[in-house]
Amino acid sequence: MEKVREILREGRRVAKEDPRRVVHSFKVGLVLALVSSFYYYQPLYDSFGVNAMWAVMTVVVVFEFSVGATLGKGLNRVAATLFAGALGIGAHHLASFSGTTGEPILLAIFVFIQAALSTFVRFFPRVKARYDYSLLIFILTFALISVSGFREEQVLMLTHKRISTVIIGGLSCVLISIFVCPVWAGQDLHFLIASNIEELSFFLLDFGDKYCETVEDSDTKEVDKRKKDFGNYNSVLNSKSNEESLANFAKWEPGHGRFRFRHPWKQYLAIGGLIRQCAYRIDALNSYLNAEIQVSIGIKKKLEEPLRRMSSELGKAMKEMSISLKKMIKPSSSDLHLQNAQSTCKALTNLLKSGILKEVDPLELISLLTAISLLIDIINLTQKILESLHELASASRFKNKIEPPKPNAKSIVCGRSTKCHDDHVVTIVQDDGYNDVTSKNDNRSNEVSSHEKHEDCVHEKHEDGDTHVHSSCDSYGQTSIRVVVGCIDIRIP
Amino acid sequence: MEKVREILREGRRVAKEDPRRVVHSFKVGLVLALVSSFYYYQPLYDSFGVNAMWAVMTVVVVFEFSVGATLGKGLNRVAATLFAGALGIGAHHLASFSGTTGEPILLAIFVFIQAALSTFVRFFPRVKARYDYSLLIFILTFALISVSGFREEQVLMLTHKRISTVIIGGLSCVLISIFVCPVWAGQDLHFLIASNIEELSFFLLDFGDKYCETVEDSDTKEVDKRKKDFGNYNSVLNSKSNEESLANFAKWEPGHGRFRFRHPWKQYLAIGGLIRQCAYRIDALNSYLNAEIQVSIGIKKKLEEPLRRMSSELGKAMKEMSISLKKMIKPSSSDLHLQNAQSTCKALTNLLKSGILKEVDPLELISLLTAISLLIDIINLTQKILESLHELASASRFKNKIEPPKPNAKSIVCGRSTKCHDDHVVTIVQDDGYNDVTSKNDNRSNEVSSHEKHEDCVHEKHEDGDTHVHSSCDSYGQTSIRVVVGCIDIRIP
Numbered sequence: 001m002e003k004v005r006e007i008l009r010e011g012r013r014v015a016k017e018d019p020r021r022v023v024h025s026f027k028v029g030l031v032l033a034l035v036s037s038f039y040y041y042q043p044l045y046d047s048f049g050v051n052a053m054w055a056v057m058t059v060v061v062v063f064e065f066s067v068g069a070t071l072g073k074g075l076n077r078v079a080a081t082l083f084a085g086a087l088g089i090g091a092h093h094l095a096s097f098s099g100t101t102g103e104p105i106l107l108a109i110f111v112f113i114q115a116a117l118s119t120f121v122r123f124f125p126r127v128k129a130r131y132d133y134s135l136l137i138f139i140l141t142f143a144l145i146s147v148s149g150f151r152e153e154q155v156l157m158l159t160h161k162r163i164s165t166v167i168i169g170g171l172s173c174v175l176i177s178i179f180v181c182p183v184w185a186g187q188d189l190h191f192l193i194a195s196n197i198e199e200l201s202f203f204l205l206d207f208g209d210k211y212c213e214t215v216e217d218s219d220t221k222e223v224d225k226r227k228k229d230f231g232n233y234n235s236v237l238n239s240k241s242n243e244e245s246l247a248n249f250a251k252w253e254p255g256h257g258r259f260r261f262r263h264p265w266k267q268y269l270a271i272g273g274l275i276r277q278c279a280y281r282i283d284a285l286n287s288y289l290n291a292e293i294q295v296s297i298g299i300k301k302k303l304e305e306p307l308r309r310m311s312s313e314l315g316k317a318m319k320e321m322s323i324s325l326k327k328m329i330k331p332s333s334s335d336l337h338l339q340n341a342q343s344t345c346k347a348l349t350n351l352l353k354s355g356i357l358k359e360v361d362p363l364e365l366i367s368l369l370t371a372i373s374l375l376i377d378i379i380n381l382t383q384k385i386l387e388s389l390h391e392l393a394s395a396s397r398f399k400n401k402i403e404p405p406k407p408n409a410k411s412i413v414c415g416r417s418t419k420c421h422d423d424h425v426v427t428i429v430q431d432d433g434y435n436d437v438t439s440k441n442d443n444r445s446n447e448v449s450s451h452e453k454h455e456d457c458v459h460e461k462h463e464d465g466d467t468h469v470h471s472s473c474d475s476y477g478q479t480s481i482r483v484v485v486g487c488i489d490i491r492i493p
Numbered sequence: 494m495e496k497v498r499e500i501l502r503e504g505r506r507v508a509k510e511d512p513r514r515v516v517h518s519f520k521v522g523l524v525l526a527l528v529s530s531f532y533y534y535q536p537l538y539d540s541f542g543v544n545a546m547w548a549v550m551t552v553v554v555v556f557e558f559s560v561g562a563t564l565g566k567g568l569n570r571v572a573a574t575l576f577a578g579a580l581g582i583g584a585h586h587l588a589s590f591s592g593t594t595g596e597p598i599l600l601a602i603f604v605f606i607q608a609a610l611s612t613f614v615r616f617f618p619r620v621k622a623r624y625d626y627s628l629l630i631f632i633l634t635f636a637l638i639s640v641s642g643f644r645e646e647q648v649l650m651l652t653h654k655r656i657s658t659v660i661i662g663g664l665s666c667v668l669i670s671i672f673v674c675p676v677w678a679g680q681d682l683h684f685l686i687a688s689n690i691e692e693l694s695f696f697l698l699d700f701g702d703k704y705c706e707t708v709e710d711s712d713t714k715e716v717d718k719r720k721k722d723f724g725n726y727n728s729v730l731n732s733k734s735n736e737e738s739l740a741n742f743a744k745w746e747p748g749h750g751r752f753r754f755r756h757p758w759k760q761y762l763a764i765g766g767l768i769r770q771c772a773y774r775i776d777a778l779n780s781y782l783n784a785e786i787q788v789s790i791g792i793k794k795k796l797e798e799p800l801r802r803m804s805s806e807l808g809k810a811m812k813e814m815s816i817s818l819k820k821m822i823k824p825s826s827s828d829l830h831l832q833n834a835q836s837t838c839k840a841l842t843n844l845l846k847s848g849i850l851k852e853v854d855p856l857e858l859i860s861l862l863t864a865i866s867l868l869i870d871i872i873n874l875t876q877k878i879l880e881s882l883h884e885l886a887s888a889s890r891f892k893n894k895i896e897p898p899k900p901n902a903k904s905i906v907c908g909r910s911t912k913c914h915d916d917h918v919v920t921i922v923q924d925d926g927y928n929d930v931t932s933k934n935d936n937r938s939n940e941v942s943s944h945e946k947h948e949d950c951v952h953e954k955h956e957d958g959d960t961h962v963h964s965s966c967d968s969y970g971q972t973s974i975r976v977v978v979g980c981i982d983i984r985i986p
Binding site for chain 1: 519521523597600601606609644731733734773774846858
């Protein structure tokens with residue numbers, strides 16, 4: 001009983017994790033029940049007979065979770081069956097010239113040569129990656145057609161029936177998978193990459209705080225517990241094979257949603273690779289949170305501000321990239337956050353040059369400087385990810401976040417403590433706040449809807465769709481105000 | 494023509510990379526030609542008829558490259574066919590009670606429920622990992638048996654024939670794969686892990702030299718070129734899925750060579766994971782070879798000796814682990830090399846504490862200390878790998894390198910520059926020199942067969958099989974002499 005209950009719990013978990021799995025199971029059951037009507041329905045059985053089982057087999061083997069995988073397998077199977085069928089008939093004809101004793105020998109030789117050759121070709125890396133299944137079906141069909149031709153009188157008829165049942169089976173899989181609650185591999189890949197970036201952003205947003213959190217700040221055990229809970233990025237480390245198979249499937253998919261037929265799926269793999277490199281650095285960084293050698297509080301306090309800021313700016317840049325990828329809009333404020341991280345990094349190295357490290361114990365110094373070096377690595381990788389994302393955005397024509405400017409748009413500069421006395425609605429960019437920007441020119445009130453102040457950086461956004469003000473001031477005397485009016489981007493250092 | 498020639502070249506490359514591939518292709522061709530004799534040979538055809546095609550299908554689908562994969566698939570297929578066959582007959586009987594109109598409807602419902610349920614169960618992670626193929630065959634066979642039962646009068650006969658042909662097909666695959674030039678997944682896994690350790694050892698053996706090699710030492714371009722050629726460890730980074738599938742296959746394999754049936758394959762995965770972590774560090778280390786910010790020559794010269802020594806001792810430890818794993822003997826001198834690396838590491842930190850870093854530019858300091866920190870990480874990981882290897886060695890009863898001691902064995906202590914005036918043959922441990930140790934007591938001469946002096950460390954080994962002297966002296970005043978007499982290990986600090 002306990003075992004059964006456990007299985008049921010597991011089942012509920014699997015279904016909850018991705019409810020499309022339940023739908024997929026129903027779809028497979030449905031298609032299989034439909035295809036088996038070839039046996040029950042007399043007119044159909046009259047024309048196909050026992051060959052109807054090829055339809056059943058095709059459905060079981062071809063129907064995969066995503067449209068791309070089903071289409072790929074279905075097309076591969078049909079193509080391989082057609083080609084092998086033709087070759088098989090040829091072999092049968094050739095063998096039949098050699099009399100009753102020669103025929104089986106010749107057929108066996110043909111089967112041997114074909115199977116050995118095809119099996120060898122399956123080892124070619126490029127073939128293995130894309131056409132492994134086709135070759136399997138090719139070997140299978142050739143053997144079956146050429147060999148059973150020895151017994152059946154009408155090989156052509158047999159081949160014809162086999163091929164048409166395979167096509168019927170494959171076609172019903174493809175149609176059901178496309179038109180009944182489709183699962184698109186491309187879309188899955190898109191969201192997988194976006195959520196991987198998000199996982200990293202979660203780590204980076206918190207890292208500064210966790211790293212600088214000293215034992216005094218709170219109860220030791222609680223800190224330890226929180227530090228251990230901190231490894232959600234682990235799934236990112238091992239997502240390579242998943243990404244590759246999704247990209248492989250996505251190539252077969254027709255346009256869907258906002259993805260065209262030849263969407264640049266390869267670019268996702270490039271971004272995924274960079275994300276994984278970043279995750280390796282983060283894994284190393286995480287080990288410094290739980291390392292035996294802890295950097296002493298004195299030096300941590302001195303470097304606390306730039307460290308927190310670098311990591312949180314990186315986190316924000318990642319977060320914004322993830323959101324803009326999810327919503328398929330061009331990333332805009334990521335560049336700003338990245339620039340902030342870079343300038344903080346410069347300030348940090350200046351601080352280090354000031355001789356702050358003179359008194360630090362070498363082992364602590366190693367631990368501290370390695371963490372800093374990893375953060376610098378992550379900045380460089382984030383830069384690369386952002387560049388790849390921009391490439392993807394232009395290749396797949398992501399929308400601009402900002403609407404084209406209106407003729408009477410006003411540019412407003414809001415300083416840190418300046419209120420905007422103006423007839424526009426001013427709201428603060430929330431991390432998830434990319435509500436589609438709509439013109440609200442009729443709503444010209446003085447109302448300031450919300451204000452959120454980040455530690456040392458204020459972001460503001462005009463909701464009327466034409467004017468954006470990003471004002472950021474860091475603690476190194478560098479204040480930059482950025483005004484975005486429509487597509488024009490002005491920076492005031 | 495060019496295309497054909499290219500394919501031929503690729504074929505030659507694939508065959509050269511692993512000649513067993515050619516043999517495998519021949520084996521598949523052979524079995525398929527054999528099994529197709531079911532059609533040609535009248536007595537066999539009389540008893541199985543068209544069902545002979547199930548044997549052909551089973552061969553094509555089940556025959557995999559390694560014995561483990563073939564056995565796993567074959568057993569899964571036979572078990573699933575048996576189980577689904579029994580259930581299918583049950584469903585057919587149940588449905589036949591409900592009359593001619595009710596029967597097809599009831600059968601379709603059965604097929605729907607079974608297919609939907611099994612498809613859902615395939616999403617369970619544990620099932621997906623091990624029994625995915627069984628469930629596929631289960632769905633297939635159940636549908637075919639229960640549905641074709643509707644037309645065939647003798648369902649029992651049909652099922653019986655189907656199952657026996659599947660068993661015959663599966664059995665011939667398994668027998669041929671075991672007895673004709675077998676390819677053991679377990680053995681492949683064993684050597685994959687050993688060669689992965691070796692790849693890392695190559696990097697580490699050279700790293701110290703490459704890192705400390707200054708531009709003055711030789712032509713810049715040549716250094717750059719050599720540095721770039723230096724990434725053979727890349728295959729290690731991505732061998733996870735390969736290792737996992739090999740371990741999965743290896744579980745099915747019977748004892749072969751020096752591997753028992755329940756060889757601890759899981760331990761290989763643990764070692765593989767540690768190796769990969771080590772490879773990530775090495776990847777990071779490699780990036781410092783080509784980094785823009787190069788540590789200045791002055792400071793490099795000061796740290797050159799410990800850096801070179803740490804990395805080369807690590808490399809030697811790795812090399813010895815790889816060799817002892819390959820030969821399935823207990824690793825012995827790895828511990829010594831690792832201890833050397835650890836003591837050098839201590840000396841290095843003492844050197845750093847001496848204030849040597851005061852004048853170094855912070856950016857250079859970051860680069861330098863990160864490299865050192867990565868090396869320390871690698872030392873810790875090597876320690877873990879060595880521990881896992883010791884566990885593996887005791888779990889799978891690796892042989893001792895050293896023969897049991899003889900009653901009249903003498904212990905000899907050889908210092909750095911001391912010659913052994915003694916009636917035993919003294920040879921130096923070569924990196925690859927684990928020649929089986931044989932008693933050569935009759936060969937009591939004064940001959941010293943070879944002497945190889947490592948930079949600052951001398952290893953000596955008595956070839957008469959009872960006395961080993963390891964003498965190592967590092968440049969920090971720590972000299973340790975280790976005398977191994979049979980199984981007794983004496984260390985003289």
